[in-house]
């Protein structure tokens with residue numbers, strides 16, 4: 215089970231490089247085995263090209279390393295906070311992909327301007343407010359997770375599988391780590407399209423709710439009918 219998960223997390227991390235979402239050792243992907251209460255995550259600061267399945271670090275939900283000789287990614291506490299709070303998610307991806315990060319730095323939600331966005335994200339992609347100095351100086355990575363959780367007070371992580379951390383970059387998730395990578399790739403494209411949309415028409419309005427709902431709900435939820443059954 216964990217061997218499979220380690221391979222999946224390695225492949226997910228490599229896919230982030232192949233898709234151009236990470237530079238050097240930026241970014242990280244993880245997956246959780248809910249059954250075992252264990253998380254598999256990228257090691258800290260190891261070059262992607264040299265990473266092997268056994269380099270991936272296995273921890274419990276308190277961040278204690280249970281397998282692997284390397285240090286886990288420094289963002290582990292953010293991943294753990296999200297796994298604990300969002301019970302529906304099975305994988306998390308963090309990148310500093312260019313266009314999504316541009317929106318995070320501008321501290322702006324990404325408005326839902328079209329059906330590409332609506333197919334994956336049910337509404338504007340939320341940005342978190344800046345953190346207080348005490349949160350930054352304290353348990354920063356854990357507090358980043360708490361900031362995301364607070365922002366999702368009225369949001370459903372199953373229908374909004376991404377967040378922009380203000381002044382930082384996106385976190386994406388999904389039922390599996392592969393789905394989380396897929397969402398990170400789509401988020402980057404949606405962020406790019408949205409930036410160009412506001413450049414071309416600064417007063418552009420989001421798509422009507424009916425079109426947004428149609429596209430999201432035909433692919434997700436109990437009444438989904440898109441694709442092969």
Ligand SMILES: [Zn+2]
Pocket residue numbers: 241308309310382383
């Ligand atoms: Zn980061």
